[in-house]
Amino acid sequence: MIVNDQMKVVSHEKIAKNIFELVLHGELVNQIKAPGQFVHVKVGTGIDPLLRRPISIAAHNQEEQSMTLIYRAEGKGTKLLSLVDIGETVDILGPLGNGFTVEEGESKTALLVGGGIGVPPLYGLSKSLIAKGWEVKHILGFQDRSVSFYKERFEELGETFIATVDGSLGTKGFVTDVIQKEAPGFDEYFSCGPTPMLKALQSRLEMKSGFISLEERMGCGIGACFACVCHKQDDPDGYSYVKVCSDGPVFPAGVVQL
C-alpha cells in the first residue's frame, strides 16, 4: 500500500561532495516490498518547489522502521532537502513502483552495476541478494573520487570495482570499461544509472538476463499522469507502453525501448 507519511529525520549526513545520506523513521517502512522501490519526497511546505522528487530507497530496516535515502543535492529541491535537520519531518509518499525481484540464488552470482545516483538502490539490493544466497559483485561508476560513496560498504558485501571518468578512483573510464577489462563472471545482472549507461550495458550484455532500473521525469509518481511513459522494445512506435513510476522503475532487460 502507498502511504503518505511525515517521516522523522534520524540522521542526515554529507557523505561525499553534494551527496547526502538521509535516514528516515516512520510507518511507511512497513510497506516496502523490494529493493529498487522509490519514494516521492515533498521538499518544503509551500509551492517552491512545487513537485515531489523521486528518490530510490537505498536500504531499509523493517524492525527499526527506518529507511535510507542517498541523493545528490543538485537542483532547487534537493538543495533545500539537504538543509533538513535531525528531528524534523519530511513528507514522503511511498513506497512507489516495483523493485528488483530477488529470487533464491544458492550458488548463483549477481553482477550489480550502478552509475552515480543510480548506485544507492543497489546497496539494499545487494543485501537482499546475499540474504537469498547469491554471491554478489559490484561495479560502481562515478564522475570522480569526490562524488564517490559507499565503496567500503559495498566491499563488505562482495567484490567491488570502481570506475571514475577521470581515473581518480579505481579504473579510469566507464562501468562498461570495467566489464571489458575484468570480465567478471556472473549469472544475472542488476543495474541502475543514467540511461546512456543502461543502454550501453544492455547491448554489451545482450546474451545475459538482467534487470535495469530507469529514470524519467515524473508528475504524479503513481501512474496517473502519463508523464513517465516509455515505448516497449517489441513495439517501438506503437501504442503499447510502460510507465516507469508504476510498472517500473525496474524492468527486465530488453523490455523497454531505451
Add this chain to the structure above:
Amino acid sequence: MIVNDQMKVVSHEKIAKNIFELVLHGELVNQIKAPGQFVHVKVGTGIDPLLRRPISIAAHNQEEQSMTLIYRAEGKGTKLLSLVDIGETVDILGPLGNGFTVEEGESKTALLVGGGIGVPPLYGLSKSLIAKGWEVKHILGFQDRSVSFYKERFEELGETFIATVDGSLGTKGFVTDVIQKEAPGFDEYFSCGPTPMLKALQSRLEMKSGFISLEERMGCGIGACFACVCHKQDDPDGYSYVKVCSDGPVFPAGVVQL
C-alpha cells in the same frame, strides 16, 4: 541609509494569540533614525511568499544593535516568519520611511493612540518622547483580551487605557470611546492603526495637532513602484500625492486624504 542585512534572531516569543515578538541583532540598527520607521522582511528564501512584508520597528537599542518587531501571524508570510528560530537569520531591508518627529517636550503631554498591530511602533515612540521630556498617555485598542499585548510595558511609561471591542479588557468599544469617556488632556497626539480608526480619530481631534502612521499595500517599500500612493487632503482628486513607504508612513494629521 537603507541597508539589506541578514539579521540574527536573538529572541522570538509568542506574546498573545497569534502575536509574536521578534528581537533581531545587526548593523541595520545603526541606521534607525526615529520611532515609526519600518523594515521590509523577506520571509523564506524562495518565491513563496514572493514579496517582502512591511513591519514597524517597535523599539530598538542602538548600543546592543538590536531591534524588536511585533507582528500578527495571519497570512502566508507572517505565519512562516513565526517559525524562525533563535540563531537563524532573517533578511531585512531597512530602515524604511520617515518616523515620528520627536521634539523637545518639557511640560508637554503626548497622547499615543494605537489599534491592534498599530500598537507596536508606539512603544518605541513613547520611550523616545519620555527621553525628550514629554509626559505620555496611551490608549490602546484591541479586538479582545486574547490578542492584547504590552499593557504592563506601556503602563510603566505612563497612564494607559485599553479598549477592546468585546470589553474583555479595559473599556468596551473603540479607542475613540475611551477618548470620549476619559477626555484625557494632551498637547499633541500620535497614532497608528487601521485606517478607519485613524479617520475617526483625526476627525474627532480635528482641533489638535498630531501625527498618524498609515498602512498601505506595498511593492518596493522604497518609493519606486507607486503602489502605496495616497491623495493629499488639499487636493483630493489632483496629481499631488504622497507615498506611504518613502514619504511616510508617518504624516502630520490632516495632510493625507484618508
Add this chain to the structure above:
Amino acid sequence: MRRLEIELPGLSLKNPVMPASGCFGFGREYSQFYDLSELGAIMIKATTEEPRFGNPTPRVAETNGGMLNAIGLQNPGLKGVMDNELPWLSQFDVPIIANVAGSKMEDYVEVAKEISTASNVKALELNISCPNVKTGGIAFGTIPEVAKELTKRVKEVSEVPLYVKLSPNVSNIVEMAKAVEAGGADGLTMINTLLGMRLDIKTAKPVLANKTGGLSGPAIKPVAIRMIYEVSQAVDLPIIGMGGIQTAEDVIEYFYAGASAVAVGTANFVDPFVCQRIINELPALLDELGVDQISELIGRSWGKHESKTIYSS
C-alpha cells in the same frame, strides 16, 4: 450535509470538487487513496478515437509555482475507454465527465456520439484547448467561428449535456465563451493550460521533448480567476473552474469569481488526497464565512447573489 450540493446540466454533484482531466487518469491509481464516490465528479483523461501514445519524453517540467506538461493526449482510445475504463469506474457512485479530443471535427463527433452513451458519463467536456497536439487542438480553441461550429456538431450527436473547455491563450476569452454558447454548449470549463516553455541552462535546448507545453498549477490561478470573472458576467452558462486550486480557500475564490464547481489538476500530484481534503474542509470554511449553501457564493464578487437559483439544489 447537503450544503455542498450543486445542480448543473446533467450533473447532480454531491459536492463541487472534482479532479481535472489528465491529472487523475481514469481514477484507478487514486482509488488506492480514498473512495472515489466521495468526489463530486471525475473528469477523465482526454479520449480520442484511436489510441494515442502521445509525445516523446520528457513530458513534464517544473516551473516557478507551476509545471509544464506535454503529454500529448496519451490514451487507450475510444474503444479502450468504453470497454475497460468506464465499466471499471461504474463501481463508484460518481458522475463521469468525459473529456473529448481529436484532430478533425469528425473525430470529436465520433468520440462524443459514442462515449456519451455510456451509462455513467453524465456530461462531455469538449477539449478544444489542448496546447500539446500539433493538428487541430489549439486552433479549435482560438478561433470563435471554428469553436462554435464544433460545439454545434458535437451537441447534435451528444446524449448528455456538453461543456466546452476554453483555452486561456486568447486575446478575448468572452468572445470565445459567447461563440460556444451560441453553438449550443450547456456549460463551460476553464481554464486549460497556458502555453509555456522552459530551456535547459546546460544544453540550451527545451526541457520538454515537445519544446512547448501547457503551464498549470498555482502560478496560473490569477489568470483563471480573471477569465471566469469576465465570462460568468457575459454568458448564461455555468462554469466549472480550474487552474492552480490547492485549498478550500481557492475553491471559494473560484465561486466568488463565478464558478459553480471546480476541478483540481496539478495539486493531485503533490498531494494525492487533495480533493478529499478540500471536500472535507469546505463545510468548516462555509461556517466561518457564515454561509449555509456553497451555491450562494457563485458570482459573489460581482454581485450575483440569489439570482442563479437554477443551479442550486
Add this chain to the structure above:
Amino acid sequence: MRRLEIELPGLSLKNPVMPASGCFGFGREYSQFYDLSELGAIMIKATTEEPRFGNPTPRVAETNGGMLNAIGLQNPGLKGVMDNELPWLSQFDVPIIANVAGSKMEDYVEVAKEISTASNVKALELNISCPNVKTGGIAFGTIPEVAKELTKRVKEVSEVPLYVKLSPNVSNIVEMAKAVEAGGADGLTMINTLLGMRLDIKTAKPVLANKTGGLSGPAIKPVAIRMIYEVSQAVDLPIIGMGGIQTAEDVIEYFYAGASAVAVGTANFVDPFVCQRIINELPALLDELGVDQISELIGRSWGKHESKTIYSS
C-alpha cells in the same frame, strides 16, 4: 570585460541587464543602493502627456510566485519627466529607454516626439500593452492593424529607435510582432504582464481597487520564454526579454530563447540589488558554459548561432 556588451539599434549596452519599466521609477530610489552607471540601460516608468495619478489603492496584490499590479500609469507627465527626471538621470553613464504611453494615438505621438529629443534617451519603448488603463492601452496591443498603425505614426516622429512592448494577452503573438515590424519598429520588448485577478476570501471582492491587474514575476517566465522563442524565429527584430527574471541563469535562458538583452521588473522589489548582482554573476556563468561573449547565446535554443552578428559587438 567586454564580453557582456551588446549592440542594439540606438543602444550600446555595456551589459544586457536593465530594470523594467515601472519597477524602478526614474531611478532615484535605487541610486541609493548602487551606481546606476553599472546598468546596461534603464527603462523608465511610463510617461504620458499629462500627469497621471493612476488607480485607487490597493494597487498591488501578491499571488503564487507572482504579483498583480494596477498602478495605472502614475507619472508626473511629459513636462515633469523632461524637466526633472531625465536631467537628473543624465549624471549617470547609462542609456535611457523611455516608456511611452497614452490613451489616444495622438498622445503617444506627442510624447514620443518630445521625449525622444532628450539627450540621454537612446530609444523609446512603446507601451501598447498596459492592462491597467481603461481607454486604449490593451486594444493597441491586441489588434495587429492598430498596433501597426500606431508604430508607424510614432516611428515617423521619433528621433531615436523605437521598440514596441508586446502584450502576452493575445492568441497569436507572432502576428502582433509581425504587425509592428511592418509598422517600422526597430525592436521588441516582451512581455508585459498577463491580465489577472485575485479575490479576497473575507469580502468576496477583488483585492485590487481596479479589480483586475497585471501579473508579473517568476510565475510568468515560462509564458515569456515561449513567446520570445516563437517571435525571435519569425521576425528580424532584436528582442529585449522580461518576465520573472531573478537570476543570471534566467538571463541565459532568455538569451537561449532569442532575446538580445533583458529587463528585470518585480525582482527589484524583493532584492533592490538584483540587477547589480546579476550583472556581476554573469561572467562566471559564461565561463561555466564555456562561452566568451554573451551575444553568442542569442537564439541558441533554436540554432541561431553566429548568424546575427549584426547585434554582437
